Amino acid sequence: MITLKINGLDVTVEKGSTVLEAANFIGFPIPTLCHMDGLTPYGACRLCVVEIGEGPGAKLVSSCTYPAEEGLVVRTASSRVLEARRMVLELLLASCPQSKTIQDLASAHGIRRQRFRQEYEDCILCGLCVRMCAEQMMAGAIGFRNRGENRSIGTPFDIKSEECRLCGGCMYVCPACQLRCTYTEPEKAVCGGCANLTPPCVEKEQFKDMMCYMNPCVACEIKKD
Amino acid sequence: MGQGNIAAHEENVDVEEIEPGDILKILKAHQGDVGGLISILQEIQSTYGYLPAEALRIVGRQTGRSMVDIYGVATFYRSFSLKPRGRHLICACLGTACHVRGAPRVVDELEQQLGIKAGQTTEDKEFTLETLNCLGACALGPVVVIDGHYFSKVTRARIRPLLDKALEGFDTTELGKDSRIFPIEVSCPHCGHSLMDDGSTIDGHPSIKVTISMDHRDGWLRLSSLYGSYNFSSEFEVPHNTVVRFLCPSCREELPSTSDCSTCGAPMVPMLVNGGGIVKVCSRRGCRNHMLDLI
Secondary structure, three states, rough: OEEEEEEEEEEOOOOOOOEHHHHHOOOOOOOOOOOOOOOOOOOOOOOOOEEOHHHOOOOOEOOOEOOOOOEEEEEOOOHHHHHHHHHHHHHHHHOOOHHHHHHHHHHHHOOOOOOOOOOOOOOOOOOOOHHHHHHHOOOOOOEEEHHHHEEEEOHHHOOOOOOOOOOOHHHHHOOOOHHHOOOOOOOOOOOOOHHHHOOOOOOHHHHHHOOOOOOOOHHHHHHHO | OOOOOOOHHOOOOOOOOOHHHHHHHHHHHHHOOOOOHHHHHHHHHHHHHOOOOHHHHHHHHHHHHOHHHHHHHHHOOOOOOOOOOEEEEEEEOHHHHHHHHHHHHHHHHHHHHHHOOOOOOOOOOOEEEEEEEEOOOOHHHHOOOEOOOEEEEHHHHHHHHHHHHHHOOOOOOOOOOOOEEEEEOHHHHHHOOOOEEEEEEOOEEEEEEEEEEEEEEEEEEOOOOEEEOOOEEEEEOOOOEEEOOHHHHHHHHOOOOOEOOOOOOOEEEEEEEEOOOEEEEEOOOOOOOEEOOOO
């Protein structure tokens, strides 16, 4: 067992836990976008930053990937942490403003402006769907392609993957596309947006902005019956 | 994202047939090689000039790696291409130093002359134009690399001659300008059979005919018999920088190497010179090291 100090409170967790798990365990929630229980930590969204150490040696780390250490001093909501977190959220808003998840988080953190060039991406490259597909669904149908500003997630060669079983797990975990993919039925977390298109998503050109890697789409198949 | 460019990709689905056996051979050479994916892909690329989709599928099936991993690596590195490339690869440096020295104008000129944009291949499949971000030769900028040959301080005016030279091949030698070039006649050090081929001339002299073996493929190679000339022709294209084995066409024995090239370390191939002496040439394509030992 390892004892560390989070926001002044001692907390004892099992060896191998991350700082994020320890903080959640004692009841200090840390916002995340790319973390999910049951998937390997990835550290992509940087929302879970916390401050570790004391004095001039204190530094910001992503708590989802930082292992809990004996005697570690952690602050989850210092002014430095909150400032960094707000900046991350502002940048996320700049790239992906239509995501309900990001909007809610930004609102909760008191962000009232967005100073960067506005873009309308449909992906924040958090890699949740990639890990979901590989680790929980054991499929490995989608992955990262290219690099730098061209980095994207999708199937190899952009064609239907033989590994894909149309489980929809990728869309279920996606923090960027929930709003659009649930369409008019928020309780059904499966894509339904394309069902309203005329002509339907057979014409892929019109369909390309849908966050849907499935071919054919589950919703379309249901509609056919 | 996702399914956006299916149509764009279908055009690039390889029409060229690939030989699964070739891929399996490459994979076999890398068996048990942990993390050898990049070297496998590099070998496939040097065989085909690009990475055919079918080849990647075979690699996935044989190594147990998932297709997304392989595709991710293949698209991550600029040196890998999923599209067939032309016979000649032109890389123009657009790094900061080259940029301020006028590389964009050079690229413009290349694009105009070839009628393609950077990253594309001409319709006749002769040239592929690519840009890259630094070759580390900033003092020499703008730098252009054509088929592994580096050209420094390239100006717009030099582009056309360079392209013409590339079509001709950079390995050809201009004769008549060098008094050190003279004809020799050679024979096999094993069987003593003459290697001269009177039926086919290079540089106006009978050529030296040997058999070369590369990647389990055999074919003829005709070298110029002029000492100092690098002109040659071969049955199949030997990729730049590859080391090939030289065999005697009569006795089928390998011309035995007794020393390594002082420049590149590849084996030096000896041939007996009629009248006494041994001439040695480097077995690596593109290396011009050679020597003549007169007895």
